[in-house]
Structure formats: C-alpha cells, structure tokens
Amino acid sequence: MHGDSGPAGAQPEENEAIELYYDDFAPHYVPGWRSLEHYGPLVADFLLRTVTPECRVLDVGCGPGHLTRNLAPDVSVTGIDLSPRMLEVASAARPGGRYEQHDFHDPLPGSWERFDVVVAVGCLEFCRDLTATLRNLAAACAPGARLLVGVVEDRAVRAPGRSRRAFSDDGLPGVDMHCYDATAQLDAVTAAGLSPWSYRFVPAWRHDEYSYVVQYGLWELRKDPPGQ
Ligand SMILES: C[S@@+](CC[C@H](N)C(=O)[O-])C[C@H]1O[C@@H](n2cnc3c(N)ncnc32)[C@H](O)[C@@H]1O
Structure with missing residues (x-):
C-alpha cells in the first residue's frame, strides 16, 4: 500500500482546533456552504437512490446536518461531528435525529444501531488515516449498506500515496488537509472490506482562500452481506 500509514490515534490539539473552527461556523455555515459546494447535488442523488422507508442513515462529519436533515421523518438519522455547536444546530433542525460528538478516526460505539446508508463527504479533508476511518464506518454498517465517501484527491501531487496541504x-x-491518490483510496476501501461500486473524480468545493477547486475521489461503496 502506498503511504497510508498515518496514526489513527487521537490528536487532541488538532481536534480541538477543528472543533473551535467549526463551532464558530455553525450558525452561518449553510448559507456560506451553498456558494462553495459542487458535491451537494451528487449527495442528493445518492440519497434519493439509496434511502428507503425506515432505513438508518449515518451522516459523518455532519456539520449542521443539512445534507440529511430533510429525509423523510420515518428515516432514522444519526450525525457525528467534532463540533458541539454544529451538533446543536443539526439537532434543532431535525429534533428526531440523533447527533453525537464523535471522531471518525475512532470506532463507533458497538451499542449503536447498524446503518443502511452512510454519507461521509465534506469532512475527510481532516482524515489522517483513511484505512482506519473506512474500517470504522464498515464496522458500523449493516450487511448490504451503501456508502458515499468523498476523499480529497490532489492530482497535482506527483508523489504516490497520501499528501497534505x-x-x-x-x-x-497548522491543521492539514489530507489528500490520497486513487491507488491509496482503493487500498483503503479494500482493506476496510468494502466493495467499490463506482468511483468518480469530481470538483468538490471552491477553496476561496487559495483560489482553487478541491477535488474528490467520490466513491459509492457497499458492504457486502457475508458470503458474497
Ligand atoms: C465542512 S463541514 C462539512 C459538513 C457537511 N458534511 C457538508 O459536507 O457540508 C466539516 C465538518 O467535519 C467535522 N469534522 C472534522 N473532523 C472530524 C472528525 N475527525 N470526526 C468527526 N467530524 C469531523 C467538522 O467539525 C465539521 O463540522
């Protein structure tokens, strides 16, 4: 495997910086996000195709929960995020949802339900260990679950594996954005025991500060039932 060897362990100072940064964003994140995002319609299309009545949806790095807050009331939505204020906004917008402070580098509690649909976009920018994170998500999935995962892919970087900017x-x-090349992404998907259903290289969001468009390797993945 190329390069994806970073520690999954807690990085308290980095997490605290991210938490404070997104706490500040929480009240006005959604209007600002609309002017930056390209991946929103791709997420909406995925949810339209995969969410069925009464299914259990996990929104990873959910922020204010806007990607999944408007799903039908009979759908069970769980959002995880580092930022308490983001979680508060998400919870206020979908009072029936469950919103918990949780770092995606850590395994999800075994006492939680297993999920049928998982969305992890707009947050793996901060993923220090893609393999460990995808393993955590795979372990939280029910057999047959479908996942949409957006990983920052920086094709301008010539070195194989993972890179940072x-x-x-x-x-x-001092907080890096973590980028993985397509091979490192596929290695992580495979190591996590997930099946790739589709992969696209897509514009994700416009980085106003540095005037470029962040691009994703956008994966639809499945957790196959045992024996398949
Ligand atoms: C840019 S917002 C994205 C919100 C939403 N997913 C979207 O695409 O618009 C990124 C969110 O990821 C959260 N985040 C960053 N690192 C995280 C981690 N290690 N575990 C859980 N959430 C994290 C941040 O707190 C923030 O709310």
Whole structure:
C-alpha cells in the first residue's frame, strides 16, 4: 500500500482546533456552504437512490446536518461531528435525529444501531488515516449498506500515496488537509472490506482562500452481506 500509514490515534490539539473552527461556523455555515459546494447535488442523488422507508442513515462529519436533515421523518438519522455547536444546530433542525460528538478516526460505539446508508463527504479533508476511518464506518454498517465517501484527491501531487496541504492559514493554521491518490483510496476501501461500486473524480468545493477547486475521489461503496 502506498503511504497510508498515518496514526489513527487521537490528536487532541488538532481536534480541538477543528472543533473551535467549526463551532464558530455553525450558525452561518449553510448559507456560506451553498456558494462553495459542487458535491451537494451528487449527495442528493445518492440519497434519493439509496434511502428507503425506515432505513438508518449515518451522516459523518455532519456539520449542521443539512445534507440529511430533510429525509423523510420515518428515516432514522444519526450525525457525528467534532463540533458541539454544529451538533446543536443539526439537532434543532431535525429534533428526531440523533447527533453525537464523535471522531471518525475512532470506532463507533458497538451499542449503536447498524446503518443502511452512510454519507461521509465534506469532512475527510481532516482524515489522517483513511484505512482506519473506512474500517470504522464498515464496522458500523449493516450487511448490504451503501456508502458515499468523498476523499480529497490532489492530482497535482506527483508523489504516490497520501499528501497534505494547508487547510487554511487564516482559519486553521497548522491543521492539514489530507489528500490520497486513487491507488491509496482503493487500498483503503479494500482493506476496510468494502466493495467499490463506482468511483468518480469530481470538483468538490471552491477553496476561496487559495483560489482553487478541491477535488474528490467520490466513491459509492457497499458492504457486502457475508458470503458474497
Ligand atoms: C465542512 S463541514 C462539512 C459538513 C457537511 N458534511 C457538508 O459536507 O457540508 C466539516 C465538518 O467535519 C467535522 N469534522 C472534522 N473532523 C472530524 C472528525 N475527525 N470526526 C468527526 N467530524 C469531523 C467538522 O467539525 C465539521 O463540522
């Protein structure tokens, strides 16, 4: 495997910086996000195709929960995030949802339900260990679950494996954005025991501070039932 060897362990100072940064964003994140995002329609299309009545949806790095808050009331939505204020906004917008502070680098509690649909976009920018994170998500899935995962892919970087670039010198100095090449992404998907259903290289969001468009390897994945 190329390069994806970073520690999954807790990085308290980095997590605290991310938490504070997104706490500040929480009240006005959604209007600002609309002007930056390209992946919103792709997420909406995925949810339209995969969410069925009464299914259990996990929104990873949910922020204010806007990607999944408007799903039908009989759908069970769980959002995880580092930022308590983001979780508060998400919870206020969908009072029937469950919103918990949780780092995606850590396994989800075994006492939680297993999920049928998982969305992890707009947050793996901060993923220090893609293999461990995808393993955590796979373990939280029910057999047959479908996942949409957006990983920052920086094709300008020539070195194979994973790379880093500044996330924001203005807002989050010292915190990296983590990028993985397509081979490292596939290695992580495979190591997590997930089946790739589709992969696209797509524009994800416009980085105003550095004037470029962040691009994702956008994966639809499945957790196959045992024996398949
Ligand atoms: C840019 S917002 C994205 C919200 C939403 N997913 C979207 O695409 O618009 C990124 C969110 O990821 C959360 N986040 C960053 N690192 C995380 C981690 N290790 N575990 C859980 N959430 C994390 C941040 O707190 C923030 O709310």
